[in-house]
Amino acid sequence: MPYNRNTEIIGATIKILFLILCSTILFAQNYPNFTDKELQQISKNSGKIAKNRVLDYVKQINTFKKHPKDKQLIQVNLYLNKLLPQYDAVIKNKEEHWATPKEFLITGYGDCEDYAIIKYFTLIKLGFEEEKLFLTSVKDKYSGGHHMVLSYFQDRDKSPLVLDNLSFKILSLQMREDLEVDIFINSYGVFKINKDSKLVKKARYAKRFTNLLKKIKVEQ
Numbered sequence: 719m720p721y722n723r724n725t726e727i728i729g730a731t732i733k734i735l736f737l738i739l740c741s742t743i744l745f746a747q748n749y750p751n752f753t754d755k756e757l758q759q760i761s762k763n764s765g766k767i768a769k770n771r772v773l774d775y776v777k778q779i780n781t782f783k784k785h786p787k788d789k790q791l792i793q794v795n796l797y798l799n800k801l802l803p804q805y806d807a808v809i810k811n812k813e814e815h816w817a818t819p820k821e822f823l824i825t826g827y828g829d830c831e832d833y834a835i836i837k838y839f840t841l842i843k844l845g846f847e848e849e850k851l852f853l854t855s856v857k858d859k860y861s862g863g864h865h866m867v868l869s870y871f872q873d874r875d876k877s878p879l880v881l882d883n884l885s886f887k888i889l890s891l892q893m894r895e896d897l898e899v900d901i902f903i904n905s906y907g908v909f910k911i912n913k914d915s916k917l918v919k920k921a922r923y924a925k926r927f928t929n930l931l932k933k934i935k936v937e938q
Contacts, residue, residue: 749839749934750819752776760824768824775823782844790844791870795881795888798837801827816930820937833883834868835930838904846870852878852902852909853927859898869902877915891915903927 752760752772761769782793801822819836822828828836834853842848854869869878869891877892891899892915901920902909908921 747842747845749843749938750823752820764824768826771826772823779840779843787844787846790841790846791879791881791888794837794840794844796886798833798840799883799886801833816926818930818934818937820934830866830883834866834881837868837881841868841870848904849906852904854878854880854902855900857898857900859896865897867897871917875915905931 757769757772760772778793778797782790785793816835817825817828817832819839822832822836831853838851838853841851850871852869852871854867856865856867857863858865865882865884867883868881870881871878877890879888880891880894880897881888882894891897899911901924902911902917903924904927907919908924909917909919911917
């Protein structure tokens with residue numbers, strides 16, 4: 719078989735992406751965490767309010783660890799929904815910026831993707847299984863607008879629970895008649911859901927999620 723340089727490059731790229739995605743499972747269990755040096759830098763660059771917001775997050779998450787998983791879901795959703803929403807165009811002057819949890823906490827506000835992302839990593843930090851958590855792209859049936867939520871498949875083959883920054887109440891996807899689901903994303907790939915609430919894998923990875931993981935790796 720003739721040597722194909724493009725095939726070699728593609729193979730190497732896939733291998734690197736696979737290693738990045740697999741390593742996420744390991745470091746995400748303690749992420750986001752902040753060193754004393756980071757806290758000093760946050761205070762210097764973003765002010766005491768930002769530093770206090772980060773410290774409050776750390777304190778609250780440690781408090782949540784004492785409670786059962788069903789209560790943790792409610793606590794995380796309520797607590798993080800109190801951060802203020804803002805559009806990407808206002809924050810970064812560009813569309814679809816996926817902020818890391820550290821960026822979100824320091825800034826203090828974000829859009830729907832940022833809420834879903836920080837909830838994803840916060841729940842992993844609390845011991846939730848990553849393979850049950852998915853950033854979920856949806857469409858609002860009534861407004862026609864695109865939105866992102868976090869889905870948690872608590873029970874196999876059952877409709878997932880939805881953590882939404884626009885709702886303090888956690889309902890199953892089946893009960894969210896206002897939402898039309900597009901795709902589910904996590905470190906294991908990109909998925910669609912069938913009529914039996916089973917996930918069907920459609921791709922190995924999502925480019926934006928992979929780019930997010932690269933940024934998080936740099937933060938470690």
